[in-house]
Each structure stands twice: as structure tokens, then as C-alpha cells.
Amino acid sequence: xxxxxFSILLVFLALGAVTVxxxxxxxxxxxxxxxxxxxxxxxxxxxxxxxPNIEVTNSTVTGGSGVNARAVLKTRMLGxxxxxxxxxxxxxxxxxxxxxxxxxxxxxxxxxxxxxATVFPPGLVALLxxxxxxxxxxxxxxxxNVMWFVPAKLSEWGxxxxxxxxxxxxxxQTLKSKGVDAPLALGENWTVNxxxxxxxxxxxxxxxxxxxxxxxxxxxxxxxxxxxxxFGKVLACTNSDASGLSWQQAVDxxxxxxxxxxxxxxxxxxYMATTLKLExxxxxxxxxxxxxxxxxxxxxxxxxxxxxxxxxxxxxKWLKLLGSKEGQDVFxxxxxxxxxxxxxxxxxxxxxxxxxxxxxxxxxxVGSLVHGAVAPESFGSQFGTxxxxxxxxxxxxxxxxxxxxxxxxxxxxxx
Amino acid sequence: MRWRKKRNELTSxxxxxxxxxxxxxxxxxxxxxxxxxxxxxxxxxPSQALALNPETHFIGLDNYRELFTGVIDVRFRQDLxxxxxxxxxxxxxxxxxxxxxxxAIDHRPxxxxxxxxxxxxxxxLSFVVTGTIWRWLLQPRGGVNxxxxxxxxxxxEFAWLxxxxxxxxxxxNHLPAIVLVLAAxxxxxxxxxxxxxxxxxxxxxxxxxxxxxxxxxLGAARGLVLLPFPELHGFNLAFVGIVVAxxxxxxxxxxxxxxAGLTGIPIELRExxxxxxxxxxxxxxxxxxxxxxxxxLSAMIILxxxxxxxxxxxxxxxxxxxxxxxxxxxxxxxxxxRGNQFAKGASIGVILLLLVALVILPYLRSQLRRRGRA
Numbered sequence: 026x027x028x029x030x031f032s033i034l035l036v037f038l039a040l041g042a043v044t045v046x047x048x049x050x051x052x053x054x055x056x057x058x059x060x061x062x063x064x065x066x067x068x069x070x071x072x073x074x075x076x077p078n079i080e081v082t083n084s085t086v087t088g089g090s091g092v093n094a095r096a097v098l099k100t101r102m103l104g105x106x107x108x109x110x111x112x113x114x115x116x117x118x119x120x121x122x123x124x125x126x127x128x129x130x131x132x133x134x135x136x137x138x139x140x141x142a143t144v145f146p147p148g149l150v151a152l153l154x155x156x157x158x159x160x161x162x163x164x165x166x167x168x169x170n171v172m173w174f175v176p177a178k179l180s181e182w183g184x185x186x187x188x189x190x191x192x193x194x195x196x197x198q199t200l201k202s203k204g205v206d207a208p209l210a211l212g213e214n215w216t217v218n219x220x221x222x223x224x225x226x227x228x229x230x231x232x233x234x235x236x237x238x239x240x241x242x243x244x245x246x247x248x249x250x251x252x253x254x255x256f257g258k259v260l261a262c263t264n265s266d267a268s269g270l271s272w273q274q275a276v277d278x279x280x281x282x283x284x285x286x287x288x289x290x291x292x293x294x295x296y297m298a299t300t301l302k303l304e305x306x307x308x309x310x311x312x313x314x315x316x317x318x319x320x321x322x323x324x325x326x327x328x329x330x331x332x333x334x335x336x337x338x339x340x341x342k343w344l345k346l347l348g349s350k351e352g353q354d355v356f357x358x359x360x361x362x363x364x365x366x367x368x369x370x371x372x373x374x375x376x377x378x379x380x381x382x383x384x385x386x387x388x389x390x391v392g393s394l395v396h397g398a399v400a401p402e403s404f405g406s407q408f409g410t411x412x413x414x415x416x417x418x419x420x421x422x423x424x425x426x427x428x429x430x431x432x433x434x435x436x437x438x439x440x
Numbered sequence: 441m442r443w444r445k446k447r448n449e450l451t452s453x454x455x456x457x458x459x460x461x462x463x464x465x466x467x468x469x470x471x472x473x474x475x476x477x478x479x480x481x482x483x484x485x486p487s488q489a490l491a492l493n494p495e496t497h498f499i500g501l502d503n504y505r506e507l508f509t510g511v512i513d514v515r516f517r518q519d520l521x522x523x524x525x526x527x528x529x530x531x532x533x534x535x536x537x538x539x540x541x542x543x544a545i546d547h548r549p550x551x552x553x554x555x556x557x558x559x560x561x562x563x564x565l566s567f568v569v570t571g572t573i574w575r576w577l578l579q580p581r582g583g584v585n586x587x588x589x590x591x592x593x594x595x596x597e598f599a600w601l602x603x604x605x606x607x608x609x610x611x612x613n614h615l616p617a618i619v620l621v622l623a624a625x626x627x628x629x630x631x632x633x634x635x636x637x638x639x640x641x642x643x644x645x646x647x648x649x650x651x652x653x654x655x656x657x658l659g660a661a662r663g664l665v666l667l668p669f670p671e672l673h674g675f676n677l678a679f680v681g682i683v684v685a686x687x688x689x690x691x692x693x694x695x696x697x698x699x700a701g702l703t704g705i706p707i708e709l710r711e712x713x714x715x716x717x718x719x720x721x722x723x724x725x726x727x728x729x730x731x732x733x734x735x736x737l738s739a740m741i742i743l744x745x746x747x748x749x750x751x752x753x754x755x756x757x758x759x760x761x762x763x764x765x766x767x768x769x770x771x772x773x774x775x776x777x778r779g780n781q782f783a784k785g786a787s788i789g790v791i792l793l794l795l796v797a798l799v800i801l802p803y804l805r806s807q808l809r810r811r812g813r814a
Contacts, residue, residue, distance in 0.1 A: 096777035269602035
């Protein structure tokens with residue numbers, strides 16, 4: 026009899042434990058699998074140390090820069106089943122899709138209580154804000170406008186890293202005469218757009234670039250059409266098999282000495298340092314993309330708080346960890362990015378990241394087009410069509426007109 | 441007796457009911473939903489695109505007008521052209537190769553069963569697997585292009601999937617005229633076959649309609665201008681690799697279809713032909729092939745609707761962003777889930793449905809009619 030009662034008690038206790046556990050859950054939705062998985066896992070482990078009662082579900086959908094994850098997220102959100110917190114490129118990719126549709130909660134309160142307004146640079150907070158609110162917590166920072174090269178090869182050829190696009194085009198001729206057929210390495214489609222944004226930033230300057238996205242500077246104005254002219258000259262320096270190469274294979278061309286330069290985001294530093302085991306500074310070198318010195322074109326992964334989530338408190342705790350100095354310094358050295366905060370512990374980072382962090386503090390900050398910071402998805406996803414129009418006929422005016430037509434259609438800069 | 445018949449009818453109805461209900465909901469209701477979405481402006485206003493209860497407005501056929509005549513939907517028009525070229529080459533390749541393989545196996549070579557299995561094997565793979573394998577094989581600097589070096593020749597130069605060349609270009613503004621001329625040609629062919637079947641009146645009527653269409657085509661070429669600027673479309677050579685992979689996968693299946701037809705031909709017919717002194721060539725061209733003609737039609741229908749809807753093979757081989765290998769199904773996915781243009785994505789879906797219906801409906805009609813006669 027006693028044993029019988031005891032077992033019933035035990036069963037009830039077990040059930041109780043299960044229900045208590047079930048109340049505290051957190052589902053994180055991201056595309057960080059593969060190489061980026063360990064960085065996310067380190068964050069989750071830290072979270073579980075802090076809050077052992079909360080059960081974390083890590084929902085990842087693979088596919089670079091979230092191509093598949095974003096489609097899954099949209100079906101879930103439309104179906105009224107939002108994950109507690111989802112990864113999204115900071116800026117317009119979040120604002121243009123989710124904030125305008127009134128699906129996100131304003132995080133201004135969180136920014137105030139955690140005193141984040143002072144630790145994140147004002148240029149970044151401006152990109153995260155719209156309609157008087159701040160909409161996501163940035164976890165990491167990557168830089169888009171970086172030019173990569175191998176210093177030893179450059180001195181062998183007797184050239185210096187060019188500081189402007191004109192210099193690059195001149196250097197390109199010098200290198201071609203020395204038998205380097207394609208001095209600038211290029212990869213598949215999106216890397217072409219990536220190159221374009223560095224050219225555009227260089228030609229327009231940081232103010233002109235920002236005005237493109239507020240609608241102040243039209244794509245078909247003479248100043249913006251000039252971007253395509255320079256872009257055409259830069260393209261003449263690139264390899265003909267580009268569209269068959271991944272971005273890693275384009276970097277490989279530089280490392281092997283088939284090409285001299287490559288414009289790529291600073292995940293390339295992680296690839297060369299970790300995968301290819303090259304020493305930053307010696308095995309590979311870097312400089313800002315030509316004509317963009319003093320400007321930091323950033324992209325950032327961030328997490329927000331959708332309206333109507335099931336576990337709001339657990340999500341807020343997650344967001345607090347993401348924005349904290351500790352959380353950022355756990356995640357970023359593993360991811361190969363730098364902290365969005367200005368007060369991170371630089372001794373934990375490698376030589377490239379330390380130099381990027383220095384620029385992050387000193388430079389003017391602008392957002393990337395290809396990686397979702399300055400333009401909504403409706404524009405970004407159609408920019409590839411603009412590029413195809415340009416590549417098909419090399420007609421700068423036609424491409425500029427198409428870009429403006431899309432900008433008008435999606436209401437770019439219309440707040 | 442009568443009661444029993446009624447009961448039979450009732451049970452058959454009840455047994456069919458679940459599938460009828462499910463098909464009504466999951467096929468026809470969703471087709472209706474898609475058509476309705478394609479006539480709305482869902483996605484034009486970003487603040488409504490992904491709202492919890494999107495507020496949309498009826499805008500008629502404006503999405504379709506944009507797809508065919510809008511400045512920024514040039515990619516859709518090229519995709520449509522690409523998919524038609526792809527379909528033509530894919531069907532032709534499968535039929536030709538399938539027939540050759542079937543005839544070869546019909547000759548009962550040694551290890552016939554083994555060969556049949558080998559040829560049919562690719563069909564059992566998924567398109568994603570086929571696409572991944574062929575993407576590796578078709579790398580410009582490796583795989584197929586390195587084959588000639590094994591016999592001492594220079595490596596191949598063709599860029600396969602990364603090729604950006606286009607051939608057989610035509611002006612999009614000439615499209616209405618081209619479509620009318622093609623329709624007139626089809627009608628003329630029908631008139632010819634009616635004439636051969638000694639149905640003179642029908643032949644004359646068809647020929648008259650064809651002549652009318654031709655005249656219309658000439659008029660339309662002047663009157664109807666789709667775009668205010670010239671726009672060239674053609675066959676992207678990057679598709680050659682995709683055609684090769686698709687034919688590799690489906691030719692075995694076509695062979696199986698033909699083989700079934702060939703083995704179904706009574707042996708007496710062959711023997712009679714051989715007794716009459718027919719050689720191998722005559723035997724196949726005069727006796728066997730005409731008898732498997734209905735199989736050719738079925739194979740064309742099956743292959744045709746596969747190729748019009750193709751998505752996974754292209755996605756695996758060239759990725760979603762290679763505009764030179766883009767097809768409408770892929771563009772539909774990108775437009776909808778990346779660009780948030782839900783209404784426009786739905787329009788592309790409806791156009792695909794119409795294209796497939798164009799292939800399937802005549803077939804269904806002839807099948808039903810045949811069954812009605814039997």
C-alpha cells in the first residue's frame with residue numbers, strides 16, 4: 026500500500042516537473058548551420074547556464090544568407106506561428122518586410138534599460154530604427170567593402186594595393202601586360218552584386234550612397250549612371266568563368282596567384298585564416314575597397330521580437346544576452362565577425378578582426394545593399410534582374426532605368 | 441435486383457467521397473485561391489504583404505499585363521522562352537534516345553535484362569541527385585570538358601551552365617505575329633491530314649481559318665506593340681547542360697514505354713512482314729513504329745508536363761540566381777518568397793498551369809473519347 030502511494034506520488038511529481046519545464050521554452054530560428062553552427066551553439070550553451078529552467082529549441086534551416094530560411098519563416102509567420110525570435114539581416118530586410126507589416130515589437134525600451142544606445146555606434150542604431158522605434162538587437166558586424174590580396178604576390182608583380190577605382194583600372198592594365206589575365210577575381214551572381222556595391226560606394230561617396238536609399242538620389246540621375254560606367258571598366262578586369270565559381274573559389278584564385286585582388290565581405294578572412302590556414306597580414310592582406318577608405322559598409326545579423334510569441338519573457342532574456350558584452354564576445358570570435366558593441370574585449374579576436382574593430386570605431390558607417398541593410402527584400406531580390414540587364418547589353422542607362430523602375434514600384438525611401 | 445444496383449452505386453460513391461472532398465479542397469480550392477490572388481495587388485504594398493490579415497484589392501489582369509509588357513519583368517519573358525526551348529529539346533532528346541534504346545533491346549542482345557536495368561536506373565534517382573552529379577560533371581574546368589584530354593586532345597572550351605551566349609534570338613514585339621503564324625501552320629497541317637482522310641469540307645474550312653490567321657498575323661505585326669523598346673530573347677546555351685542531364689534521367693523511362701509497346705505487337709505481324717521480304721529497316725519504319733505511335737503521344741504528354749514544371753533539377757544544377765538557366769517555376773518561387781510579390785508569383789503559377797493544361801487537356805479529351813467509343 027505504501028509503495029503504491031509512493032509510486033503515484035512519484036508519477037505526479039514527474040508530470041509536474043514536465044509541465045514546469047514546458048512553460049519555459051524558447052525557440053530560436055536561424056540559418057546558422059555548418060561552419061557557423063558552433064558560434065550559435067556557444068551562445069545557446071551560455072544561455073542555458075544562465076537560465077537552466079528554459080528549454081531551448083534551435084530551429085535552423087540551412088542555406089547561405091538565409092535563402093531557404095526566409096521562405097520557411099514567411100510561411101510560418103503568415104500561418105500565425107511565429108518562432109520566439111528569428112535571425113534577420115539588420116536594417117531594411119527586417120524593417121521593409123516585417124516592421125511595415127506591423128508584425129514586430131518595438132525594442133526601444135530594451136535598448137534604454139540595457140543602456141545600449143551608447144554602446145552601439147549611432148550610425149548602426151540609425152540603420153536599425155524606423156517609425157520612431159528600434160526593431161532588433163545586432164549580434165555581429167561584417168564588413169562588405171574589403172579588398173583581399175596576397176602581399177608577397179603583389180611585391181613580386183611590383184604593384185601596390187590601389188586606393189581608388191581609377192588606380193585599380195590602371196593597375197589592372199599593368200598586371201595584364203605581365204600576364205595576369207584577370208587581375209580581379211569574381212565569383213557567381215551575388216558576388217557580382219557585391220562588387221557593384223563597393224564600386225557604387227566608391228563613386229557616390231557615403232552621402233550619395235545613403236541618398237540612393239532614401240530616394241533623394243535617383244538611380245537614373247547622371248551621377249548614379251556614372252556608377253555603371255566605372256563598374257563596366259572594373260568588370261573588364263575580371264575572370265570569364267566567374268559565374269561558375271563560389272565566393273570561396275574566387276578567393277582561391279587570389280591565393281593561388283591567378284588573380285591579384287578580390288572584393289568580398291570579411292567572412293573571406295575567416296575562410297583564409299581557418300580553412301586555408303593562412304596568417305592574417307602575412308599570408309593574406311586587406312585594404313578597404315578602392316575609393317571607400319574611411320567608410321565601413323556594414324551588414325549585421327540580428328534578432329527581433331515578433332508580436333504574439335508564446336514565450337515572451339524567455340525571448341527578452343535571449344535578446345539581453347545577445348546585446349551584452351559577454352554574449353557578443355562569446356559569439357563573434359567563433360563566427361569570425363566583430364562585435365557590434367564598441368567596448369568588446371579585442372584580445373579574444375584575431376589580427377584581421379582587431380583591425381576591423383578599429384575601423385568600426387573610427388569610420389563612417391553605411392549599410393550594405395546585397396546583405397539586406399539598406400534596401401527592402403522587394404528591391405534587393407530584383408536587383409539581380411537589373412544586373413542581368415546591364416550584363417546583357419552593357420548599357421548603363423538601361424540598367425539605371427530598370428533600377429529606378431523597381432525603386433518606384435517598391436516605394437523605396439517611402440517611409 | 442434494382443435495389444442491389446442502387447446499393448452498389450451508393451457504396452462506390454461513399455468510397456470515392458473522401459478522395460473527392462480532399463481533391464476538391466487541396467487541388468481545386470487552391471487553384472481558385474491562386475487565381476484570385478493573381479488578380480489582386482497582394483505584395484505591392486509592403487505594409488500589407490506579410491501583415492497578419494493582408495488587405496488586398498482586385499486589380500484585374502494587371503499582374504499579367506506587367507509580366508508580358510512591363511519593363512522590369514524581362515526575366516519572366518526570357519524564362520518563358522527558355523522553358524519552351526527546353527521542352528522542345530528535352531522531348532525530342534528523350535523520344536529519340538528512348539526509341540533507339542528500345543529498338544536495341546528489342547533485338548534481344550546478350551544480357552538484355554542487365555542493359556534494361558542500366559538504362560532505366562537513372563529514372564529511379566531524384567532530380568536533385570541528378571542535378572548535383574551533373575553540376576560537378578559540367579564544371580567548365582573539369583568533368584566532361586576534360587574528357588578529350590584522355591585521348592590527347594585539348595580540353596573542351598564550352599562553359600556549359602555558366603555560358604552566357606544566346607542563339608536564335610527574336611524580337612519580343614514580334615511575338616503575337618509569331619504565335620499566329622505557328623497556329624496557322626498547325627491548322628494547315630490539320631487541314632492536310634483531313635484532306636488525306638478524304639474529309640474535303642473539313643479540310644477547306646481549316647485551310648480558310650489558317651489563311652485568316654496568316655492575314656491577321658501580318659496585320660498584328662504592325663498594330664500590336666507589346667513593348668515601347670526592342671527586346672531580344674533566344675535560346676540560352678547554358679540550357680544545353682540541363683537538357684543533357686534531363687534527357688539522361690528520362691530517356692530510360694521513355695525506353696521502357698516504347699519497349700512495352702514493341703513487345704505488345706503480335707509476333708504474327710513481324711513474321712508476316714519478314715515472309716513478305718521486308719528488311720529490318722522496313723520492318724521498323726513501316727510496321728513497328730506506326731503501331732507504337734500512340735505511345736509516342738503519351739510519352740510526349742508525360743515528358744511535356746514534367747519539363748514545363750521543372751524546378752528541382754535546375755535549382756540543384758545552377759542555383760536559383762543564375763538568370764541564364766532560369767525557368768518560370770523557379771522565378772515563381774523567388775518572386776513569392778524572396779521578393780514578397782505574392783500576387784505576381786501567383787500569376788506566374790497560373791500561367792504555368794495554363795501551359796500544362798494546354799498539353800494535358802487535348803490528351804485527356806482524346807482518351808475519354810476513345811473510352812467512350814469502346
